[in-house]
Amino acid sequence: MVGRAHTVAVVGLEPVAVTVEAHVAGGLPGLHVIGSAGSAAREATDRVKTALAAIGVTLPSRKALVSLAPAETPKAGARFDLAMAVALLCEQGEITAESIAETAFVGELALDASVRGVPGVLPSAAALSAWGIRRLVVADANAAEAALVTDLGVLPVTSLDELVGVLRGERSPRPVPQAAGVARRRLPDLSDVRGQAEARRALELAAAGGHHLLLVGPPGCGKSMLAARLPSILPPLDRPAALEVAAVRSVAGLISDGEPLDHAPPFVAPHHSMSAAALLGGGSGVARPGALSLAHRGVLFLDELFEWGRALLESLREPVEEGVVRVARARATVRYPSRVQLVCAANPCPCGGGDSCACTDDAIWGYRSRLSGPLADRLDLAPHVDPLTADDLLAQQAGEPSAAVATRVAA
Ligand SMILES: [Zn+2]
Known part of the structure; x- marks a missing residue:
């Protein structure tokens, strides 16, 4: 038998x-x-x-x-x-x-x-x-x-x-434990961002048009803070999209016990020291998804863009354009989805910029040329993010909340 x-x-x-x-x-x-x-x-x-x-x-x-x-x-x-x-x-x-x-x-x-x-x-x-x-x-x-x-x-x-x-019918089956809740994950809100009218406008345009964005400004001006708030003004994922995102997390072994289906677009911020395998997918045997695919249907944030290796940025270009990344391993070539919205952030010059900047034009040009051409072509909006002064912080009201911006984005 x-x-x-x-x-x-x-x-x-x-x-x-x-x-x-x-x-x-x-x-x-x-x-x-x-x-x-x-x-x-x-x-x-x-x-x-x-x-x-x-x-x-x-x-x-x-x-x-x-x-x-x-x-x-x-x-x-x-x-x-x-x-x-x-x-x-x-x-x-x-x-x-x-x-x-x-x-x-x-x-x-x-x-x-x-x-x-x-x-x-x-x-x-x-x-x-x-x-x-x-x-x-x-x-x-x-x-x-x-x-x-x-x-x-x-x-x-x-x-x-x-x-x-x-x-054998000797025991009764137990019911499936309920997921912890169905509430939408609380996202960082744009009301935390004071001032920065130009950058906020660019973020809203990027959300409405699905544009890739480059935020340029000195360290500490709030570029990362702005980027992390893009998901809060994007339309929530419908069920099929949320299931796609969850499937990538599932294969990566990242779904925790009882985690509810998350309808918020993901936000993934890999570090520039990350390996190609960790960014694009890889590992021994059958390749696992990388940061790029974990950001599928959400935002991939590349901070300190000029610190990223040219080859690594170059390797992102095709998957970002095509919405799919192919990872070849000895035992199988696998495909993972990679429809992401890129948000990149960079300092304006090697020293970080600001009033005390004494960088030469040559130094600034050399620094910016580290961004590969083809990926730069994909960055549709590049607002300048100004440093905030102490006066700004004291004088300004809390920013417009994400919910209000999201309503205009969805319209
Ligand atoms: Zn400088």
Whole structure:
């Protein structure tokens, strides 16, 4: 008899249906995994075998074969553990094939048979529902995330023991824990910004027209503060867009337990010392999304623009234009979305500018030439941000709040 369980691999943001088959046959005793290259499979073998032993299921002393198909799909991480254990349990007659029909399993097994959360559950859940799977079994930590896909039943389990109990009908399934809340994340507000009429106007124009923006001004004049407030005047994300943003966070392993769906556009501010892999996506095995894709449908803020390496800025150009970044790795080339609004900030000259500036024209020219031409072409607006004096701070009222500006932007 062959035990079969459904699961799903995620390559980039692309889910791929994976079938796990388990068969125990003659041959030297041991558990062998095929269709999953490298050390990940060996480690999975040990975890699955130990977890099964922990719930009192010992595999017969014959050759147990577990196959993950399609074999050519890269299978990174420990997300297949649970499906492998379920296929073996089914093969051994511990659970029936009917009890796991139209059900998929995504989770890592600990040695004591508890089930751990894994990255990428949200895009997995969305695909499973489209493939006609009716129920997804995940760790408690991933349950709220999976439940963001509303037409899929979600069964949270803390352990393999609990799962077997539910599948045998000996235990009742627990409900999905509710997300912590649905309130919109509180964003930094433009009312905190005093003065800066020109820069505020440029920010509003950028929000309304989707323009990329370069803020030029001396250190401490509030460029970062202004940039961080752009999301507060952008229209909130609709549900499909918010799910896209959440899917990138899910694959990056950044969705915390019970986090509600966030409709606010993201704001990501990478540092100029960041590596190309961290900015664009990368890592060993299957590439993970970088800062660029985490800012998808939101704002990517590049502070101290002239400190960024020319090659790094150059590498941003095409993904920002095309809205998609391709990251090639040995095992797969993955695509991540990268529709961002750029806000860059720079000092006007090498010394930072201001009244005491004694920089020569040559020095200033050399400094500004560090910005690569093609990326500079993409920056549509470049208002000057003036330094504020103590008098300004005392005299000026709080700025117009974001809500009022957002109303004009949306109009
Ligand atoms: Zn200067």
